[in-house]
Amino acid sequence: CPALAQDAPTGGASIYGVLDQYVGSLRRSDQPGRTRVLNSGGMTTSFWGMRGTEDLGGGLRAFFALESFIQADSGTFGRTSADPYFSRNSYVGLGGAYGQLSLGRQTNALYAATGNFNPFLASANLSPVMLQVWNTGYNRAVLGDSVWDNTIQYTSPEMAGFRVSAAYGLGEVADRPGRHNLNLTVNYANGPFAAVISAQQVKVGPGLAAPIASQKAQMAGLSYDFSLVKVYGQYFQTDTPDTRTRTRTAQFGAAVPVGAGRVMASVARTQRDTPLADASRTTAALGYDHYLSKRTDLYAVYLSDRLTGYARRGSLALGVRHRF
Template identity: 30%
Template sequence: MKYQASILAHDAFLFKTRMSLGSAVLLGAAWASPVWAGSVTVSGALDQYVAWAKAGSRTQYRVDDGGNIASRINFKGTEDLGDGLRANFLMESGFNADTGTGTVPGPDFGWTRQIYVGLAGRWGSVDLGRMYTPVFYGIYRADPFGLNVVFSPLNLVSAIDGQTRLNPFAGRGSNMLRYRTPAESPLILDLAWAPGESLVESRHSGDLVGGRIGWATDTFYLGYGLQRAREGSAARPVPTPATSKYQAFSASYKFNEQFQLTANFVRNTSNLDGVPAARITSLGTSWTIATTTTLLAEVARRELHDSPRGQIVMTLGADYYLSKRTVLYGRALGLNNRGGSSVSMAQVAITPGSDEDTKVVALGMRHSF
């Protein structure tokens, strides 16, 4: 009995020892393993529409992408670093759902919309990568259709008809460093710089500088943005780049939860002689007539200084929400070219110098995930 008791005591000692060692190993492994104090979300949208389009005497039927929102997929993440500091990243790729190809700048699938990494805190956020420019954000906030979407009249901001060598408006910038005040702050300060990364030729060939200051509440937004871009690129630097400037005053006012008015005044100029300045003005509205239905309208006008060339674009729209994620929509766009101009809208080809007008009627569906 004494011998058996001794054996049992010895086994118990070994068991306790092994348990202690096992616990120590597990604790050590847990201590050594990284702890992910953050989250990653996958989201995006698919948008397709069928349209009838007319340019001059030519008509066309087609299925296309981006009538309500451009199709995309997003990977977004954040990590809590403690003391109010966070690490953030975004990877956003655009694609044409009607063909399966990637969007600008090429046919390959890539992160052509946005891709950046940064830090955020109570002081604001700093990001590095490819992002929207400050002026784009300002105009976007005062556009009921959403700037860059196919049927937005404010795509006139990107038109350079009659302005040879004007740098087209840059809605996004690559190689960008950006600072923004906290999203919850009514004061908006948005600053960005993107070096042209030129190897020689220079006088800052290809660089972009932009900024926006504004004030926003639940009902009101007022902002001013300035963007300066120089010709050239890292692949093709130039010695004396032309400089283009875009200035934008944007405002929106929400009278109640149903009705909102928006307005923009945009002016672009070039430092080259013989390139006239252009001004784009817009007035828009959105009206939620029921929990499931919103009506949209906007008109924009582009005028060239001391020139008969110009355009007027008007879009009417209606969104019907089958759910929070699924929307059926209709759009009707009319574009008037004058003075020998030939601006194209809604992806409709225009004969150069023809003064051709454009009409587009579309029905589509957007699903967000």
């Protein structure tokens, strides 16, 4: 057998993922026409992955994850053609009593926080705040990818409800060790209350090409679960000095459990100040997510979007999501 002996495995990977597809009639405020689609990733960006954990004894463990986003409507890997294969995550690490250290391509903590503190969660296509802050079509506020390459990430253990993570993404440019990305995030959770603050400086990634050398972004979010309703709030600010651009984004949302599902409502507004022209965008969504089981749900979302200088346009999506 051609495989080298040193690579002999002893098991330890599980397969998992999410397939999410929806039919929709879509039109962004600044789009010239309306498109009828069958698209992937209404509530969760479809992906498949492998992961595993090994108990090393003495409280130490090794872990890894390889996760590949899928445009499941066409079977294409990645979110766009610019993505690598394991675009969602590709890391290995060690964890123990003092926290965990992981190396590789890893989900950005500011991106994760955006998803965790709005009622549509990580919906990259139907959550107003996810669209305004991270979607290129919506002139995303934050530069750099939502997953960072070449990154060393430390995550602390939970201490009195607090969990701290720090990420350092190397730029790998010869003789330019200062060209890197940094993120510091603090999460807090205490019963029904949760909060996050996240700050980062990016110098590497999408949108970071001349003349733009860097961007700073800060974000705060909180949620409170009143049982009958869970409320969410977020505030983002980004500063891109090379284009003298500042963005400020606010999001308010609520989710109400209804039978085997929940009704979700969220509105996000981004104010973009540039030397040439200021603009503001308001995006709102109202949706219902119905769980057929813990793994499979059906959803309907109406999305409204208006950008300065364009008419308000609406989109509708009806979909199914299945976890495996």
